[in-house]
Amino acid sequence: xxxxxxxxxxxxxxxxxxxxxxxxxxxxxxxxxxxxxxxxxxxxxxxxxxxxxxxxxxxxxxxxxxxxxxxxxxxxxxxxxxxxxxxxxxxxxxxxxxxxxxxxxxxxxxxxxxxxxxxx
Amino acid sequence: xxxxxxxxxxxxxxxxxxxxxxxxxxxxxxxxxxxxxxxxxxxxxxxxxxxxxxxxxxxxxxxxxxxxxxxxxxxxxxxxxxxxxxxxxxxxxxxxxxxxxxxxxxxxxxxxxxx
Numbered sequence: 001x002x003x004x005x006x007x008x009x010x011x012x013x014x015x016x017x018x019x020x021x022x023x024x025x026x027x028x029x030x031x032x033x034x035x036x037x038x039x040x041x042x043x044x045x046x047x048x049x050x051x052x053x054x055x056x057x058x059x060x061x062x063x064x065x066x067x068x069x070x071x072x073x074x075x076x077x078x079x080x081x082x083x084x085x086x087x088x089x090x091x092x093x094x095x096x097x098x099x100x101x102x103x104x105x106x107x108x109x110x111x112x113x114x115x116x117x118x119x120x
Numbered sequence: 121x122x123x124x125x126x127x128x129x130x131x132x133x134x135x136x137x138x139x140x141x142x143x144x145x146x147x148x149x150x151x152x153x154x155x156x157x158x159x160x161x162x163x164x165x166x167x168x169x170x171x172x173x174x175x176x177x178x179x180x181x182x183x184x185x186x187x188x189x190x191x192x193x194x195x196x197x198x199x200x201x202x203x204x205x206x207x208x209x210x211x212x213x214x215x216x217x218x219x220x221x222x223x224x225x226x227x228x229x230x231x232x233x234x235x
């Protein structure tokens with residue numbers, strides 16, 4: 001597709017359930033980011049991939065959160081044993097450029113519409 | 121920890137008024153981006169500034185990057201209802217540390233322009 005695609009758009013989970021959120025980045029984009037956005041707040045960084053390598057996972061809030069991008073394209077964010085505080089919109093973004101390239105300029109991020117997770 | 125603080129948090133104005141949104145940090149950023157987000161959608165890039173003191177204009181929007189690369193402002197002239205949305209600033213990798221992959225976002229300014 002032309003843009004970043006995320007699924008599902010909406011997910012309701014009972015506390016304790018596992019969920020998986022999928023991101024299809026723009027074809028050929030090297031970098032892929034996951035952000036968590038609470039209502040009325042700015043996106044908070046979760047993790048970053050350059051191709052299939054997860055270069056930064058410092059934003060993952062706990063070991064219940066796991067992300068992968070095994071073939072350097074589609075990515076999945078998995079949340080195990082969901083808690084109410086996990087309720088948020090999870091945004092995926094991709095970028096054509098990798099990072100660490102001189103002069104450390106971050107390229108434009110193209111965001112998906114997000115997956116809204118509600119944990120009851 | 122790098123933080124970007126945006127002000128004001130909320131802004132409600134009448135059509136035709138001018139406004140300025142601020143984005144401040146104690147950290148130096150190599151680049152700074154402004155995004156606009158509408159409800160139910162992901163943020164969309166408006167502009168990237170990379171040079172200290174840089175000024176960029178996009179129709180009625182004027183963006184400025186501070187000389188010290190720690191702050192930025194967004195000025196909208198003659199606001200229109202279509203400008204309504206959440207305006208986010210985001211800082212790229214800073215010198216001296218931090219993940220180069222991480223774009224750090226401010227909490228945003230929620231702008232409402234009434235007709």
